[in-house]
Amino acid sequence: MKELSLNILDIAQNSVKAGASTIRILLTEDAETLSIGIEDDGCGMTADFLASVTDPFTTTRTTRKVGLGIPLFKLAAEQTGGSLRIDSVHESVSPDAHGTTVTAVFYKTHLDFTPLGDIVSTLTTLIQGQPEIRWIFLHTFGEEAVTLDTDELKAVLGDVPLNVPEVIAWIGDYLKEQYEAITSE
Numbered sequence: 460m461k462e463l464s465l466n467i468l469d470i471a472q473n474s475v476k477a478g479a480s481t482i483r484i485l486l487t488e489d490a491e492t493l494s495i496g497i498e499d500d501g502c503g504m505t506a507d508f509l510a511s512v513t514d515p516f517t518t519t520r521t522t523r524k525v526g527l528g529i530p531l532f533k534l535a536a537e538q539t540g541g542s543l544r545i546d547s548v549h550e551s552v553s554p555d556a557h558g559t560t561v562t563a564v565f566y567k568t569h570l571d572f573t574p575l576g577d578i579v580s581t582l583t584t585l586i587q588g589q590p591e592i593r594w595i596f597l598h599t600f601g602e603e604a605v606t607l608d609t610d611e612l613k614a615v616l617g618d619v620p621l622n623v624p625e626v627i628a629w630i631g632d633y634l635k636e637q638y639e640a641i642t643s644e
Contacts, residue, residue, distance in 0.1 A: 462576020463495065463565070466535065468584065469528040470497045470561050475589050477501025477559065484582070486575075486598040488567075492541070493575065496562045503549040503557040512545060532563055539569035579634045582607065583627050590621035596634075605637040 467484060474482045479499035487494040504512060512529055533543040547559040565572055578598070586594055586609060596607040607630070609621060619626060 461573070463493075463535065463573050464576040464578045464581040466528070466532045466563075467495060467497065467578070468581045470532060471581075471585050473528065474499035474501050474559065475585075475592065477503070479558065479592060481593040481595065482585075483595040483597070485596075486578075488598065488600050491566060491568055493565045493567055493572075494562065495565070496560060498558065498560045500558040503552070503559055504545075504547040505549045505551070509545060509547050529561070532561070535573050536563040536565050538571040539566040541565045579631050579638070582634060583631045586630060587622045587627050600641060603641045605634060605641065607634060 471482055471484065474497060477499060479501035481500050483496070483498040485494075485496040485498065487496075529543075529545070536543045541564040543561070543563045545559065545561050548557045550557040582594070582596055590609075592609075594607065594609045596605070598605040612621060612626075612630070616626065621627070621630075
């Protein structure tokens with residue numbers, strides 16, 4: 460993929476398919492590294508599936524026998540000298556505490572580092588497509604951060620759905636303003 464935000468979109472869609480009610484997208488950045496974490500409270504993966512999830516021929520799709528999202532994300536991280544880690548607890552093992560965490564570390568100074576890309580569009584696309592999910596976003600740069608929690612927005616909006624075009628546009632502007640405030644300092 461040409462930008463990491465598209466990988467985030469793909470991995471977050473896996474969380475949606477897993478029945479998650481809360482999905483956290485956590486980015487931690489410094490001068491040398493970018494860590495991307497996607498955490499959910501979905502059904503989780505069985506130990507057997509987890510052991511093979513980075514194989515492109517392992518997929519839950521029924522329309523084709525190849526799943527490239529996780530393998531490409533892993534490759535993008537490893538090409539920079541980074542890594543990918545997946546932790547998951549299946550609901551059959553722990554009915555009250557299940558879900559999956561995908562964490563990738565990238566070295567930004569490496570020649571093969573893929574840029575983050577348009578994370579704002581990724582987030583607004585995810586929220587627009589799945590407004591009932593609680594989306595928590597945190598992108599930290601040392602002491603600075605860009606944040607969004609859709610539960611806070613729902614509390615303010617009341618009965619107005621998050622996927623109304625005007626609300627989605629406002630969410631995009633709100634995130635962009637936070638990024639501009641950090642980059643202008």
